[in-house]
Amino acid sequence: MDLLSELQRQADQVEVVEIESESTEVGFEANRLKSSQVEGTKGVAVRVVVDGKLGFAASSDMSALDRLVTNALESAAYGDEIPIVFPGHQEAPQVRTYDQAIVDLPIAQLVEIGREITDHILQIEPDAQVNVALERGVQRASIRNQAGADVSFERSPLSIFLEVQRVKGDDVLMMFDMHGTTVWDEDYMGFVRQIGEKLERAKRSATLKSGHMPVLFAPEGALVLGLPLMLGINGKNVYTGVSPMRDKIGATLFDGKLTLVDDATIDAKFASAAYDDEGVAHRRNVLVEQGVLHSFLYDLKTAVQSGVESTGNASRGLFNPPSPSPTNLIFQSGETPLAEIIAGIDEGLLVEDVLGLGQGNVISGAFSNSLSLAFKIEKGEIVGRVKDVSIAGNIYELLREIAAVSRESKWVYNSFRLPYVLLPDVNVVAKK
C-alpha cells in the first residue's frame, strides 16, 4: 500500500517518513574485545491533518500498515488543533554525509582500530581499564508529503566511544570521549591522543583553596555553559515560557565574545543533513551574535505556535513526533591562543570534565557540579590535578563577562563545537 496516496484520500495534509538503517558495532571492555552487534531498524511514521487537527502514528511492523492508518486518523480525531502547514519542495544546500569507505569498513578493521586505541592508552597508563565501542552504519530515510516535498537522505555514521578508568587506592579517575563522522577521517586517533595527554597530566596533583577565581573551561567542561544555552534557545522552551531568554530577541545578554551558531550544513558532521526531519531545508542559524540574542530554534509546530517560520530544526525518532532541537551547535572560537590565555592566569582552575552534567535546574542557567577532572593553574602554568573541587554559579550572570575565548576549539559529544572559555570570577569550593 502506498501510504501517502492512501492517507491523502482521508486527510487534508499527510506526511510519510520512512527509515531504514543497519549498523555494526564492536565493543572492547576492560581492554578486551568483548562483543559484536548488528542492529537493523525499519519503520514508518505518519502525520495527518484532518479538519485542522494534527495526528501522529508510527510502526516498525511493516505488516501492520492498515492499523497504522487507523491509528493516525484516530490520533487526528482527538488531536491538537494547530494551523501547521507541511512544506512543499525546497532548495537545499549540498551537505556531504555519506561515504562508501565507511559503509564498506570491514569488521576486522574496526577491531584493529579498537586495538590501536586500547594500546595507545595502556602505553601511557598500564593500569587503566579501557572500554572502546566502534560503530559504523548506513541510514536511509525519506520524507514525503502531500505538498510535494520528497526528500531522501543517505548517511554513513562512524562513531568511536572511548572510556578510560583508572583506580589507584581510593583514587578513581574516569574519562570519556567520542569521535563521530559521516565521512572517513584518517585522523581517528586525534581524540585518543588528547585523552592520553590528559592522563599524563593527571599524574601530578595539586591543591587548591576555596574562593572566587578565574576558571578556564576546556571544550568538554564548557558544556556546563553550553547546556543551559542549548535549552534556552529551544523554541519549545521559549513558547512554553520556561526559557530565561524568552522575549529577549535583540537584547545584549552576554559578553561580546559570545557568538553561538547552529549549523547543519557542515560536511561530515553527525547532525548534518541537507534537510531537517520535516523536509525543511537546513541553513546556518546565528543565535547569538557578539552577545546579542538573534534567534531561537523552531520546528514547524513550535514556529506556528510562536508566529514565526521554522528554522529547520525539527528532529525526531521513529516513535515520536518531531520537536525542535539544535543540530551542530557552535560556540564561535576567538582570537587568543590557548597558551597565551593560560600564561596570563596567576592562580586559577582549568575545568576538563564535570560530574552530574544536566542535573538540577539547568534551564534556569544555574549549575553546581563537582569536577571529575580539573587542574590548577599557577603563575601561567598547569601544575597538577585537583580533586574534591566543585564549581557553582549561573551562566546568565557569568557569561556577561568573558575574559577570553581561545582560537582552538574542539567537537564535543559529536555535535557541539566549543573553544576554551575563560571566566574571570567563578565560585570554586574545595573540600579541605
Added chain:
Amino acid sequence: MREQIHAALARSKADYTEIRLEERESTTVAYRGQDLETAQAVIDAGGIVRAMCHDGGWGVVTFNDRSDLLEKVDQAYECARVAQSEQPIELAQILISEDRLSVNLEDDFRGVSLADKKALAERYNQILLTHSDKIVDTHCTYNDTFSHVTFANSEGTYIEDERPMVTIYTVAIARDGDNVQTATESRSGQEGFGFVQERETLAEAAAQRAVALLAADSVVGGQYPVVLNPRLAGVFIHEAFGHLSESDFVYENPRAQEMMVLGRRFGQDILTVYDDGSLPGLRGTHKYDDEGTPTGRADLIKDGILVGRLHSRETAAKMGESPTGNARATGYRYPPIVRMTNTAIEGGDISFENMIRDIELGVYACDMYGGQTALENFSFSSAYAYMIRDGAVAELVKDVILSGNLFTTLMNIDAIGDDFSWSKSGGSCGKGQGGLPVTFGAPHIRIQDVVIGGK
C-alpha cells in the same frame, strides 16, 4: 512463528543461541501546559538473536524485519566469532521451561477508547493548571503499553509472556519571580485502566507541593538525624546499595569484589534487604527473566550481613553461585544484563511517631528528585523535606541534598519502621539501556549523622 523459531535455533552453529521476539503496542496522551502535545498509538515489533561461542564471545543481532530468522541466527554466530573472551564463557544451568503466560486485566486498557484516555489526562492536567495562578507549566502524561514477548533458546526453553503497563504521570511547575519549583506524582503498574482512574489526588498533591515549595526556605546545611519516607528509602537502597549487588559490576571490578565480600557486615541486625521479581502486581515482576530463568526472592542483606547478589546465567557461572532471575532487557534492542526487579528494605517494628519522638532537630526527607552514586559515595536530592523539631514534623524545607559514604550510612540506620509499602509510582532504572520498570519498597527508616548540604 514457533516453528520458524525452532528451525532457526536448530540451524545455529553457536554453542548457545536464543531468540526473543516482541510486539508492543503503546498509547500516549501528553499535555504540556495548556497544550495537547500528542494523542497517539505506536506499534513496535522486532527481535533479538543472541549467540555465544565458548571460545569466542557473544554475538547480538537486533531487527524489526522478522521474516528471515535463519539469516539473523547466522549473523549472530558470525558476531560471536569476532569477540574473543580470554576465558571461555559458561552459563549456569537452569531448568528448561515451556510456558505460555497470559494476563487477564480487569478493565483492560486495550478496550478503552483514545477519547477516554485523553479525557483522563486532560482532567488531571486541568487540576494541575487551575490549582493556583503560580502554576506556570505542567506535564501530564498517560501511557499504556502491552507487549507480547516470545523467548526461546537452543536448550529447549520456550516461553510466551504478556507484559502490560499503565502509567499516569503529573508534574506541576510553580514560579514566583526567579524562584521555580517542581513537584511530581505518578502511578504505574501492570494493571488495567482502572488503576489510573479517579486519581485526582495525585495531580492535587503535585500542584499543592509545587506551590508550597515556593514559600519554603532552603535547609541549613549540617549533620542531622534524618528520617526517610518509604519512597525515598526505597530509591536510596536501589541506587546506593542495589547496583553494587549486581554481579556484572562486581565480577569485573577488583575494588567492588573487595567491597562486596559475602559475610561482610553492612548494617545493624535490624537491616534486611532483598530483591524479588516474583511478587504479584509489582512493576518489576515477571515469572521468568529475559534468559528464561524463573524469578524469585534473593536476599542481599540479612540481619545486617551481606548474604547474596544478583545474577545472570553468565555471572552466576563465573562466580560459582546460582542464577537469581535478574537478567533483564529493556526491549528487543538489548541483550539482557543484570538488573534489579522489586528491591526492598524489609519492614521493622517501630512506628513513625516513635521514630521521630526523640529527635530534637532533624530532617524528614521525602521522595527522590535526583541523585548520583560513584562506588561507595552517593549524593541524593529529595523532592521535598520537613524539619523535625522536638519530636514533631515541622516546617517544609527545600534543596535537601543527602550525601555520604554508603557503608557508614547503612551502619547508621538505627530504626526501621513498621509501615512497609511498595511504591506505586512509576519507578524506572536507567542502567545501561534506559528505563526498565522496577519497584522500590521500604518503610520509614531513620539514619543518624547524615550530611545535608543546603544551598
